[in-house]
Amino acid sequence: xxxxxxxxxxxxxxAFLGATRLVFDQxxxxxxRDSSLPHGYYEILVRLSEAPERALRMSALxxxxxxxxSRLSHAVARLEENGWVRRETCPTDKRGQIARLxxxxxxxxxAAAPGHVDGVRxxxxxxxxxEQVVQLGEISTAxxxxxxxxxxxxx
Amino acid sequence: xxxxxxxxxxxxxxAFLGATRLVFDQxxxxxxRDSSLPHGYYEILVRLSEAPERALRMSALxxxxxxxxSRLSHAVARLEENGWVRRETCPTDKRGQIARLxxxxxxxxxAAAPGHVDGVRxxxxxxxxxEQVVQLGEISTAxxxxxxxxxxxxx
DNA sequence: CTGTGGATGTTGAGATCTCAAGCAATCGGG
DNA sequence: CCCGATTGCTTGAGATCTCAACATCCACAG
Numbered sequence: 001x002x003x004x005x006x007x008x009x010x011x012x013x014x015a016f017l018g019a020t021r022l023v024f025d026q027x028x029x030x031x032x033r034d035s036s037l038p039h040g041y042y043e044i045l046v047r048l049s050e051a052p053e054r055a056l057r058m059s060a061l062x063x064x065x066x067x068x069x070s071r072l073s074h075a076v077a078r079l080e081e082n083g084w085v086r087r088e089t090c091p092t093d094k095r096g097q098i099a100r101l102x103x104x105x106x107x108x109x110x111a112a113a114p115g116h117v118d119g120v121r122x123x124x125x126x127x128x129x130x131e132q133v134v135q136l137g138e139i140s141t142a143x144x145x146x147x148x149x150x151x152x153x154x155x
Numbered sequence: 156x157x158x159x160x161x162x163x164x165x166x167x168x169x170a171f172l173g174a175t176r177l178v179f180d181q182x183x184x185x186x187x188r189d190s191s192l193p194h195g196y197y198e199i200l201v202r203l204s205e206a207p208e209r210a211l212r213m214s215a216l217x218x219x220x221x222x223x224x225s226r227l228s229h230a231v232a233r234l235e236e237n238g239w240v241r242r243e244t245c246p247t248d249k250r251g252q253i254a255r256l257x258x259x260x261x262x263x264x265x266a267a268a269p270g271h272v273d274g275v276r277x278x279x280x281x282x283x284x285x286e287q288v289v290q291l292g293e294i295s296t297a298x299x300x301x302x303x304x305x306x307x308x309x310x
Numbered sequence: 311c312t313g314t315g316g317a318t319g320t321t322g323a324g325a326t327c328t329c330a331a332g333c334a335a336t337c338g339g340g
Numbered sequence: 341c342c343c344g345a346t347t348g349c350t351t352g353a354g355a356t357c358t359c360a361a362c363a364t365c366c367a368c369a370g
Contacts, residue, residue: 001269002268002269002272002273003272003276004272005272009280012289013275015292015296015299016291016295018221018299019295019296019299019302020175020295021221022298022302022303024175028358029358038325040326040327057348058348058349059347059348066172066176066180069348069349070330070349070350071326071327071328072349073349073350074326074327074350075327078325090348093347093348094334094335094336095336096347096348097348097350113157114156117158117159118157120168121158121160123298123302124168124171124298127297127298128294132290132293133164134167135290135291136167136290136294137171139283139290139291139294140167140173141170143174143178144173144174144177146278146282147177147181147278148177183328184328187329193355193356195356212318213318213319214317214318223357223358223359224319224320225319225320225321225358225359226356228319228321229321229357230356230357233355233356245318248317248365249365250317250318250366251318251319252319
């Protein structure tokens with residue numbers, strides 16, 4: 001019953017697998033080497049830095065960084081040890097926790113960002129033509145839409 | 156000095172991050188749920204199943220599955236415990252190890268494959284137009300080329 | 311023949327991720 | 341007001357990944 005991938009689809013799928021693995025491994029390595037920061041943690045800092053007051057509810061932060069609650073909890077715990085994030089209980093809902101970026105955290109992010117952006121340019125944008133960049137954006141959006149819609153109950 | 160990402164580039168990059176994270180997390184979850192196999196291990200079985208005699212040198216296997224030697228070593232050790240892969244020393248080079256897919260391993264792969272292919276179709280190919288699938292292939296190839304070339308010494 | 315450098319894999323420690331279980335606070339129907 | 345269901349987040353255990361150190365073997369120059 002299964003519709004197997006034909007030869008072209010195979011090639012495409014494997015190229016995609018290879019590209020994403022190579023790109024993210026490379027960026028992770030660079031970020032780790034230059035800033036002792038895994039990419040996931042970098043992203044948490046970015047999202048916090050953009051939020052008003054540099055603070056977000058854990059759940060909101062999880063959504064914006066496509067992270068599971070559990071992963072985020074562990075990650076923030078580690079960032080808190082580094083003094084880059086502080087946790088506060090939400091005044092209106094005592095279940096809630098608010099993660100707030102500290103000045104040290106902001107400084108760490110500011111130090112890491114230029115190198116990381118260079119890496120993203122070098123490994124993603126530069127190898128692509130402008131049209132391909134546009135296409136990549138559209139493709140990614142389509143995939144995200146498909147997967148997020150599939151979370152919704154179908155009725 | 157850093158050329159920051161403009162607004163469009165930001166959107167594209169974040170969509171790409173989100174899409175890949177959602178797609179691979181989803182496929183990983185499905186594979187784990189249905190076959191108790193992380194995606195990386197599944198890929199090792201696939202590569203072995205395609206090789207002549209269903210066997211490959213560790214280094215060749217590492218190259219084809221975009222995996223580090225260390226990761227592969229741990230993974231094959233785990234697959235060997237399951238009885239899905241066997242390791243033999245290479246007759247012509249005593250440093251070398253040959254990983255060979257067992258019949259049980261092949262059966263496990265055969266059981267996992269249909270569901271996984273369905274997932275790939277559902278989460279990657281179906282949401283895209285045929286043109287986008289072609290574009291995705293070209294983009295991925297370009298990224299792979301750029302990163303693999305950058306490994307080579309520049310002189 | 312020998313020793314040095316390179317290549318192949320493995321290992322162990324530490325970090326991160328996942329899954330499931332758990333706790334605490336809130337919500338909502340009765 | 342009260343209790344069961346739900347939400348928000350954390351925790352612990354187990355699995356995987358990374359990095360660096362290591363042991364082994366090959367290749368080749370001297």
